[in-house]
Amino acid sequence: KQEVTQIPAALSVPEGENLVLNCSFTDSAIYNLQWFRQDPGKGLTSLLLIQSSQREQTSGRLNASLDKSSGRSTLYIAASQPGDSATYLCAVSLTGANNLFFGTGTRLTVIP
Amino acid sequence: SQTIHQWPATLVQPVGSPLSLECTVEGTSNPNLYWYRQAAGRGLQLLFYSVGIGQISSEVPQNLSASRPQDRQFILSSKKLLLSDSGFYLCAWNRGSGGDGDIQYFGAGTRLSVL
Secondary structure: OOOOEEEEEEEEEEEEOOOEEEEOOOOOOOOOEEEEEOOOOOOOEEEEEEEEEEEOEEEEEEEEEEEEOEEEEEEOOOOHHHHEEEEEEEEEEEEOOOOOOOOEEEEEEEEO | OOOOEEEEEEEEEOOOOOOOEEEEOOOOOOOOOEEEEOOOOOOEEEEEEEEEOEEEEEEEOOOOEEEEEEEOOEEEEEEEHHHHEHHHHHEEEOOOOOOOHOOEOOOEEEEEEEE
16 A cells, blocks of 8 residues: 655745755555645645656746655755745555545745 | 635534535536545545546545536535544546646535534
């Protein structure tokens, strides 16, 4: 069974700092990996999707990398802003993206 | 553009009562539809998914059921709620077929408290 772990569980950084969130998964035979953002009490917003054949994806200040063989992904956030404060979730799919296995998330606080 | 609606936003129900949560998607046809639950302190868990009308797949045995009576409507139900059914329920959709079609888009969620 696929297990997804995110470390750290919580992170506080001063505004403007670059930061890295980590995600690891136990079964390297993934179909894709997605990073989501969740604001308190809200639904999830998709940030980046990386196909299993890709090594990284970029969107604005966000860069996600994937190392399938080692079962790891990182989400890099450049020049963090208070508006980046949220819980960040990674999720992997084994086949056809019909079943996403989620980590428990990293709660990020960016301090003005 | 596509939008996804979930209701109600918040629900408080007594143990043993029935449940019906509804999710609808607008602006697309034949979407894949998903129900997830997020229990306190735990990650999201996929409960059901559907690739078409009347086609429901269940990922975990539980007290809940799902139905898809129309192309863009997905309903989560229970005949008798348990305390353990409390949680944050999220509906999601995607187009499927690979690439960006795999990106899942989520509704705002329903917070269910069973007392």
